[in-house]
Amino acid sequence: MLIIIGVLFAGGGGAILIPGTVVRGIERIQDKDGFLAAGSLALSTDGYALSSPAGDPLELPGGTPAVPFEFVTLRVTVTSTDKPVFMGIGAQRDIDRYLGGVEHSEVEGLNTFSSSAEYRHVDGGAPTLPPGELDIWVAEATGSAPQEMQWSLTPGEWGMVVMNADGGAGVDVEMNIAARSGLIAPAANFLTVLGWTLFLLGVAAVIAGGVLLGVGQSGLRTPR
Incomplete structure (x- = not known):
């Protein structure tokens, strides 16, 4: 379950980073x-x-x-x-x-x-x-x-x-x-921070879920 949540968070964060990158690009092509x-x-x-x-x-x-x-x-x-x-x-x-x-x-x-x-x-x-x-x-x-x-x-x-x-x-x-x-600079900052936050939380959740899954599977193994 934790892995699924992590994938959803990471995917959502990545999706948010796309418009954030676009807005950041608009900010960079403005004149002086x-x-x-x-x-x-x-x-x-x-x-x-x-x-x-x-x-x-x-x-x-x-x-x-x-x-x-x-x-x-x-x-x-x-x-x-x-x-x-x-x-x-x-x-x-x-x-x-x-x-x-x-x-x-x-x-x-x-x-x-x-x-x-x-x-x-x-x-x-x-x-x-x-x-x-x-x-x-x-x-x-x-x-x-x-x-x-x-x-x-x-x-x-x-x-x-x-x-x-x-x-x-x-x-x-x-x-x-x-x-x-x-609005451009605040929007770029908000989308970038939110996107990276969700993405990193998602990655952390996937790693934690994988570790917990491995520990659980080890505990279920029958000793030789």
Whole structure:
């Protein structure tokens, strides 16, 4: 029985070490600031804005408990080919109001391996105001040089918009999205420690079971 328990513990520990090794590998390929980049993508639209899907916002439930470390921080870098660019993150409901009736493209699918994207075109006209004149953004960046924006995920439903700074039509940018989380290091440590603990306990149980089995068999032997 002890041998069976040991095999189960050792097998479970080995199974836990696999995702622990994967998480540890993710930790090692982060950049010097702790971000894991998804790669660059060329995005464009003939409309007035590129946006995240209105029906699929970046969401963190309001009841999410506070944690003593960074949950998720996004870093977005955008480079425009020929015009000053604006990018901003705001509440999805505010973005819906701003882009209501505005011709734009929702970026629904990103493939960093092929550097391609899928779009859903929304018909409309021009925006009433350039994006930088609104106070709906929780994070924003604008300018003609490559622009970088960082934002820590908080409870709510959020969306992102990329436009020309003047609000004009024809948006053509290169975007790089990266993420950083304080969960990665604790998760790697926990899985590694738990996996090795179970594995070593299992090995010890198998050895002890084997010793006890040998002693028991010796005691059952008939003396000559």
